Amino acid sequence: MQLDYEKLNFKCGIEIHQQLDTHKLFCNCPSIIRDDKPDIVIKRKLRASAGESGEVDAAALHESKRDKQFIYQAYSDTTCLVELDEEPPHDLNKEALEITLQVALMLNAKVVDKICFMRKTVVDGSNTSGFQRTALIATDGFVETSKGKVSVDSICLEEEAAKIVKRTENEDTYNLSRLGIPLVEIATAPDIKDPEHCKETAKKLGMVLRSTNKVKRGLGTIRQDVNLSIKGKSRVEIKGFQDLKNMPKIIENEVKRHLKLLEKGKEIKKEVRKANKDLTTSFMRPMPGSARMYPETDIRTIRPDISKIKIPELITDKSKKLEKDFKLNKDLADLITKSGKTDFFIKLAEKYKNIKPLFIADSLVNSGKEIKRRYNKDIDSSEHIEEILDYLNKGKISKEAVFEILVEKAQGKKVDYKKYFLMSDEEIKKILKEIIAKNEGAPFNALMGQAMAKLRGKADGKKIVELLKKEI
Amino acid sequence: MQAKTGDTVLVQTKDKEVNGILMPVPETEEDIVILKLESGYNIGIDKKNIKTIKLVKTAEKKKEKKAEIKSNKKLPTISILHTGGTIASKVDYKTGGVIAGFSASEMLELFPELEKIANIKSRKIASMQSEMMRFVHYNLMAKEIEKEVEKGVDGIIITHGTDTMHYSSAALAFILEDLPVPVILVGSQRSSDRGSTDAAINLISACYFIANFDFADVAICMHENMSDDSCLILPALKTRKMHTSRRDAFRAINSMPFARVSFNENNISFMIKDYNKKSDKKLKLSLFNEKIRVGLIKTHTNMFTEEFLTYKNFDGLVIEGTGLGHLPNEEIDEYTKENKKIFNSLKDMIKKGLIAVMSSQTIYGRIQMNVYTPMRELQEIGVLGHLSDMTAETTFIKLAWLLSNYKKEEVKELITKNLKGEISERVEDKTFLS
Numbered sequence: 001m002q003l004d005y006e007k008l009n010f011k012c013g014i015e016i017h018q019q020l021d022t023h024k025l026f027c028n029c030p031s032i033i034r035d036d037k038p039d040i041v042i043k044r045k046l047r048a049s050a051g052e053s054g055e056v057d058a059a060a061l062h063e064s065k066r067d068k069q070f071i072y073q074a075y076s077d078t079t080c081l082v083e084l085d086e087e088p089p090h091d092l093n094k095e096a097l098e099i100t101l102q103v104a105l106m107l108n109a110k111v112v113d114k115i116c117f118m119r120k121t122v123v124d125g126s127n128t129s130g131f132q133r134t135a136l137i138a139t140d141g142f143v144e145t146s147k148g149k150v151s152v153d154s155i156c157l158e159e160e161a162a163k164i165v166k167r168t169e170n171e172d173t174y175n176l177s178r179l180g181i182p183l184v185e186i187a188t189a190p191d192i193k194d195p196e197h198c199k200e201t202a203k204k205l206g207m208v209l210r211s212t213n214k215v216k217r218g219l220g221t222i223r224q225d226v227n228l229s230i231k232g233k234s235r236v237e238i239k240g241f242q243d244l245k246n247m248p249k250i251i252e253n254e255v256k257r258h259l260k261l262l263e264k265g266k267e268i269k270k271e272v273r274k275a276n277k278d279l280t281t282s283f284m285r286p287m288p289g290s291a292r293m294y295p296e297t298d299i300r301t302i303r304p305d306i307s308k309i310k311i312p313e314l315i316t317d318k319s320k321k322l323e324k325d326f327k328l329n330k331d332l333a334d335l336i337t338k339s340g341k342t343d344f345f346i347k348l349a350e351k352y353k354n355i356k357p358l359f360i361a362d363s364l365v366n367s368g369k370e371i372k373r374r375y376n377k378d379i380d381s382s383e384h385i386e387e388i389l390d391y392l393n394k395g396k397i398s399k400e401a402v403f404e405i406l407v408e409k410a411q412g413k414k415v416d417y418k419k420y421f422l423m424s425d426e427e428i429k430k431i432l433k434e435i436i437a438k439n440e441g442a443p444f445n446a447l448m449g450q451a452m453a454k455l456r457g458k459a460d461g462k463k464i465v466e467l468l469k470k471e472i
Numbered sequence: 473m474q475a476k477t478g479d480t481v482l483v484q485t486k487d488k489e490v491n492g493i494l495m496p497v498p499e500t501e502e503d504i505v506i507l508k509l510e511s512g513y514n515i516g517i518d519k520k521n522i523k524t525i526k527l528v529k530t531a532e533k534k535k536e537k538k539a540e541i542k543s544n545k546k547l548p549t550i551s552i553l554h555t556g557g558t559i560a561s562k563v564d565y566k567t568g569g570v571i572a573g574f575s576a577s578e579m580l581e582l583f584p585e586l587e588k589i590a591n592i593k594s595r596k597i598a599s600m601q602s603e604m605m606r607f608v609h610y611n612l613m614a615k616e617i618e619k620e621v622e623k624g625v626d627g628i629i630i631t632h633g634t635d636t637m638h639y640s641s642a643a644l645a646f647i648l649e650d651l652p653v654p655v656i657l658v659g660s661q662r663s664s665d666r667g668s669t670d671a672a673i674n675l676i677s678a679c680y681f682i683a684n685f686d687f688a689d690v691a692i693c694m695h696e697n698m699s700d701d702s703c704l705i706l707p708a709l710k711t712r713k714m715h716t717s718r719r720d721a722f723r724a725i726n727s728m729p730f731a732r733v734s735f736n737e738n739n740i741s742f743m744i745k746d747y748n749k750k751s752d753k754k755l756k757l758s759l760f761n762e763k764i765r766v767g768l769i770k771t772h773t774n775m776f777t778e779e780f781l782t783y784k785n786f787d788g789l790v791i792e793g794t795g796l797g798h799l800p801n802e803e804i805d806e807y808t809k810e811n812k813k814i815f816n817s818l819k820d821m822i823k824k825g826l827i828a829v830m831s832s833q834t835i836y837g838r839i840q841m842n843v844y845t846p847m848r849e850l851q852e853i854g855v856l857g858h859l860s861d862m863t864a865e866t867t868f869i870k871l872a873w874l875l876s877n878y879k880k881e882e883v884k885e886l887i888t889k890n891l892k893g894e895i896s897e898r899v900e901d902k903t904f905l906s
Binding site: 042046085086110112113115118119121122123129134135136154156292293295303 | 513717
């Protein structure tokens with residue numbers, strides 16, 4: 001069944017949460033997410049202090065009814081009294097604000113005159129304080145898509161919540177290493193036209209965020225929440241999309257669920273739902289009311305200065321530039337820009353004129369993956385590549401040696417570069433002669449195979465072919 | 473009509489229209505207007521960018537909820553008297569302003585556990601941060617306590633700002649004589665409006681303690697550690713705030729806590745067996761003389777005589793000396809002439825009637841002014857405090873209270889005599905940094 005989203009009066013907006021790659025938002029702890037054994041474990045209770053505004057917060061009530069105990073795990077060396085809610089927040093992390101302002105400007109948004117941090121009530125235990133610190137940084141932006149502009153209603157800067165470790169009936173355990181990591185939240189207007197368009201918008205916003213080169217990468221560092229409704233009925237929020245690829249299907253299934261409910265004459269409940277592995281959704285909790293925010297009195301209001309904010313070049317623009325300036329193919333250019341190593345690549349390519357940019361790019365983004373695949377060792381090639389390329393550029397080692405050296409580094413060995421120094425033509429000839437003598441009458445390819453095995457990294461492949469041909 | 477805080481308005485700026493509720497603006501930021509948007513977020517808008525502010529809707533007045541509270545004859549009655557501080561601060565979710573709600577029904581709404589422990593009475597007697605307090609406030613608290621005792625309540629809880637809670641507890645311990653019921657001071661390091669408030673456990677534990685034991689002294693009830701599972705009942709005269717922000721900031725100094733209350737496990741364990749018990753005694757008040765002037769000076773290196781001279785017309789001076797009770801009072805070489813001047817001025821001030829008492833800035837431990845010669849010289853000129861293990865704060869309160877109620881000669885004798893448990897005769901090893 002093909003759905004006509006326009007006819008269904010499909011309303012859809014997206015909220016993106018992206019962790020920033022800086023220290024924490026309100027203390028100087030590093031943003032390191034851990035799951036090793038904690039050396040601090042404390043027990044707390046949270047209370048729903050509802051009612052001040054005359055309204056009872058539905059979400060808060062739902063949680064408080066459970067009267068749970070919360071266990072918090074923390075680490076002396078990477079978490080401090082701020083995460084434990086034993087010390088008021090320090091001043092706002094300036095770098096995080098700067099990145100958020102960059103994002104705001106890239107999304108053509110209007111930055112507020114003065115930033116007021118708020119306490120958003122959270123009683124599920126994921127914040128030791130019982131609230132999340134959050135501030136509206138900019139409004140009224142937009143992002144261009146293939147189906148027109150999607151308005152960006154708000155760009156917020158907030159604290160990441162603690163990570164759930166275990167839930168039992170009476171106790172929830174959280175790890176505090178994630179609590180307080182700066183999080184940029186981008187919320188669009190319900191301008192998204194259909195499920196595919198939602199994915200496109202999510203991808204575009206993700207690309208904009210990564211263009212700052214200051215966002216965290218990897219699983220869980222960016223999260224998408226989708227809000228949708230059809231036929232003017234209640235709005236539902238879907239959380240927990242693991243893979244953007246599946247986003248359209250999950251949205252489609254959710255719309256179908258709404259249609260089924262309406263067919264049966266049932267009500268669509270305003271609620272938060274979880275994206276399931278089978279691409280359906282399931283109930284998570286009631287939709288939080290709007291009465292959950294009050295001012296964070298421990299932080300003074302902040303006047304943002306956008307006059308000094310440099311707007312970063314978009315990753316997509318950078319990729320095009322790499323293709324043009326360094327003759328990289330699109331895939332490799334995209335890999336470089338997505339990895340955030342663009343500036344480093346340009347520096348290397350300009351510094352080492354004797355090496356093809358293609359080879360530099362490939363060593364930078366692909367050798368690590370190859371080593372992981374073949375040797376199951378982790379290495380960030382950008383940490384070592386400059387030193388190695390320096391030898392290659394001077395003609396002291398072969399291209400093949402670059403990978404071999406990286407493998408040794410990945411294995412934690414101390415590299416003896418002399419071992420890789422290229423042999424003189426005389427030395428090569430001597431070895432080739434030995435091989436030929438031992439394998440009399442063997443075909444060229446067999447001899448070449450043996451020569452390569454013996455000379456890998458010590459002589460250039462082309463040179464070996466050339467000399468071997470002469471020797472036969 | 474001018475829009476007021478709490479009203480819904482439409483703000484027209486140079487480039488946009490913003491709808492929201494007018495919020496109070498801190499005094500230091502009068503160049504902006506703060507709006508609460510529909511999303512709940514507040515934003516600041518520069519006044520200079522605003523063209524017009526149109527009133528859309530005036531603020532609704534909140535109806536006071538008045539719930540009937542039934543009293544349970546089987547339960548004891550506890551009076552909660554509020555003086556202010558973090559424990560009493562609640563933010564108005566709409567305006568962001570701090571509001572006070574102190575009726576018994578509001579207390580029970582915030583802390584429903586209390587209902588099963590005791591019949592709760594509650595009223596406000598002051599509304600101040602504790603660092604603003606003066607001696608007059610100790611008298612005020614004592615008189616309010618007296619009223620409650622006369623009404624026959626089974627115990628009294630004073631909610632109090634934490635910064636000087638240990639000054640107040642010491643003051644009340646001296647003022648209240650023949651106290652027939654317990655008076656427990658309770659504060660919080662996280663305000664009552666947040667989910668993570670420590671107020672609830674502190675208050676509930678204090679009520680549980682009052683309701684279930686025969687203790688009738690003045691004490692402080694605060695968190696034992698960072699977790700919400702136990703509170704300590706701390707001695708009024710031997711406790712100090714030892715951290716700016718942690719829940720477990722209050723520590724017994726040179727003493728054990730009276731007791732540990734583990735509310736969740738319905739358990740109280742006593743660490744001090746010797747305490748005053750509930751009785752039919754008639755409460756008497758020995759109030760502070762609000763005109764008494766006592767200073768508290770912390771000694772340091774490179775001191776100047778003028779620092780001491782500040783107190784020349786005071787009735788008393790507590791010196792927070794170094795170590796066992798030192799201050800820079802000797803001329804050692806050509807560079808230390810000022811020290812001798814300090815000694816001479818102090819000598820002069822004492823001669824003219826100032827009562828000077830030594831305490832230690834080490835916080836823990838006892839004063840011993842015989843160990844080194846310079847301290848013996850201080851004793852010669854009349855500096856008191858030898859063998860006291862009172863904190864500087866307790867020494868300050870005690871000196872002022874003695875000066876309010878006794879003749880000078882008596883004060884000199886009583887300052888180092890244990891009256892209410894403020895000086896320990898023996899200090900156990902495990903009291904240090906515990």
